[in-house]
Amino acid sequence: MNPMKITWPVIMVFSVCIFVSAGESGGFLPGERVLMEAHNCYPYHGLWHNRIDRALETGVPLGIEIDLCWHAEGNDGAGRLVVAHEGPFDGKEPTLREYFFERVRPLVEQALASEDKRHWPLITLNINDIRGHDRAMHPAVWTLTGEYENWLCTAVKGPAPDPVTPIEIKPVLVLTGGGRPEIEQFYDVVPVGGRLRIFGRGSDDKPADNFRRWVNYSWSAVEPEGQNQAGEWTSDDAERLATLVKQAHEQGYWIRFYSLNGHNQVTGLRFGWGTGYNFGSLEVAQQRWEAARAAGVDFIATDQCEEAAACLKKAAGNNAE
Numbered sequence: 200m201n202p203m204k205i206t207w208p209v210i211m212v213f214s215v216c217i218f219v220s221a222g223e224s225g226g227f228l229p230g231e232r233v234l235m236e237a238h239n240c241y242p243y244h245g246l247w248h249n250r251i252d253r254a255l256e257t258g259v260p261l262g263i264e265i266d267l268c269w270h271a272e273g274n275d276g277a278g279r280l281v282v283a284h285e286g287p288f289d290g291k292e293p294t295l296r297e298y299f300f301e302r303v304r305p306l307v308e309q310a311l312a313s314e315d316k317r318h319w320p321l322i323t324l325n326i327n328d329i330r331g332h333d334r335a336m337h338p339a340v341w342t343l344t345g346e347y348e349n350w351l352c353t354a355v356k357g358p359a360p361d362p363v364t365p366i367e368i369k370p371v372l373v374l375t376g377g378g379r380p381e382i383e384q385f386y387d388v389v390p391v392g393g394r395l396r397i398f399g400r401g402s403d404d405k406p407a408d409n410f411r412r413w414v415n416y417s418w419s420a421v422e423p424e425g426q427n428q429a430g431e432w433t434s435d436d437a438e439r440l441a442t443l444v445k446q447a448h449e450q451g452y453w454i455r456f457y458s459l460n461g462h463n464q465v466t467g468l469r470f471g472w473g474t475g476y477n478f479g480s481l482e483v484a485q486q487r488w489e490a491a492r493a494a495g496v497d498f499i500a501t502d503q504c505e506e507a508a509a510c511l512k513k514a515a516g517n518n519a520e
Contacts, residue, residue, distance in 0.1 A: 227260075227320060227368070230448040233492045233515075235507045236262030236325065238458040238476075238500040241282045241298065245291060247471045251302060257508035259306070259321040262455075262498045267295060267326060267340065269333040280339050285330065295340070299324060300347050303371070307350045310370040320352055320372040323498065325455070326397075327415075328376065337384035344373060344396055353394040354409060356386075361409045363451065373397045377411055386410040403443075407451030413497075414452045416443060418459060418476070418487070426460070426478050432486050437494070444494045455498035459487050462503060472502045485510050 226232055237254035240263045254263055270288045271278040281292035282299070303322065310321060329336055344351065352372040354364045375381050377400035385397040401411030421440045422429045447454035458476040460467075461484025467474065478484045484503065488510045491499045501507045 227372075229451065229453045229497060230444075230495045232260070233496060233511060234260055234262050234323065234498055235504060235511055236264055236323070236455065236498040236500040237504045238264055238502050239266070239284070241265045241284070242293065243284060243471050245289070248293075251298065254504045255303075255306075257504050260318050260323075261321075261504075261508070262323040262325055262500075263299070264325040264327050264500060265295075265299065266328040266330055267336065268292075268330045269336045269339075271333065278333065278335060280336065280343065296343060300343075300350075307370045311350070316368065319368045319370055321370045323372045323374060325498070326373065326375045329380070337380050340375075341384055341388065341397070347371075348394070348396055351396045352398075353396045354398075356389045356391055356393050356395055356409065358391050363407065363409045367394075374400070374413055376400050377402070382410070401450075401452055403446060403450070403452075405450075412451075412453065413455060414447050415455050415457070418456050421456070426476050427474070429478055429483065432490065437490060440490060440494045440496075444496055448495065453497040455500060456491060456496055457500035459484055459491070459499060459501045459507070460503055461485065461506075470502065476502075481506060489514050 235257065237250065240250045240254050242248045242250065251263065254261060265282050266284050268281050268283045268286065268288070269278050270281045270286075270290070270292060280295045281288065282295055283292045306321065310319070326340070329340065350369055350371045352366050352369050354366045357364060373396065375385065375397050381397075381399050385399065386395065389395055395410060398412040399410050401407055401414055403414055405411075419425045420443060422436055424430070444454055459478070460472060460476050461478045461481040462470075462472060463479070464474075466472070467477065478487065481503075484501070485506075488499060488501070488507050492511055492514050499507065499511070
């Protein structure tokens with residue numbers, strides 16, 4: 200994995216199978232690298248503002264997952280995009296601009312000034328959920344990312360049926376959902392010849408296309424009993440995992456699994472981590488992180504950024520020996 204240790208973050212996004220601008224990357228297409236993704240990497244109701252700092256301190260490349268909500272600020276439809284899981288809002292929630300884009304500006308500008316593009320994209324920003332039904336939300340995301348387009352991985356939109364085109368690699372890759380609002384506001388609005396700058400989620404029954412570039416799985420697809428009830432890691436589990444990864448990569452998708460934690464109750468309370476994705480033991484989680492890495496999972500989502508990054512780095516080093 201060879202992560203570079205950098206103080207600031209740059210967004211990494213992954214692109215579906217096919218091509219990438221020649222000579223610009225050490226390999227970021229499906230199956231070419233395994234990344235830790237910082238799950239729910241944002242504050243909750245004013246707490247845990249350091250989540251993004253802790254994630255970035257593990258080094259790049261990495262993934263960062265956030266959710267967005269709309270904080271209405273009047274009866275005229277005015278409001279702002281905020282990085283949050285849910286309301287109620289008190290007006291102190293960070294905006295997407297300040298929380299992510301301006302936070303990573305030093306790293307991105309340093310990367311753009313460098314000729315070393317081996318680890319690009321450095322950060323994959325996964326806007327996994329744009330929560331709520333306010334019609335202003337998705338256009339606001341599109342407008343804001345347009346201000347930072349020179350930082351972002353993009354691909355040219357072609358005429359129908361719009362075949363997958365090479366991604367022009369940049370420091371930040373942006374991923375999002377694949378619902379009707381995302382298609383309308385992040386794909387349909389782009390004219391033929393224009394550039395896609397946000398890439399949507401696909402489904403395992405269809406190949407990747409120029410917009411849909413990744414698929415998302417709960418870990419229960421591998422261990423049906425779920426994290427809380429997981430038993431011994433078995434050959435059947437490993438086979439299910441390998442099959443899902445192989446299928447995704449053959450269809451041109453990056454594949455993400457969520458979320459693999461192994462913390463005790465006290466640690467969970469301290470850092471605001473939920474219980475639903477918890478194996479309850481760091482050793483058990485490490486076994487799954489290593490299995491996911493060996494299978495070629497592109498994005499391994501976890502709240503335990505430091506532990507997972509260290510585990511993956513050690514596994515990569517052992518594999519190279």
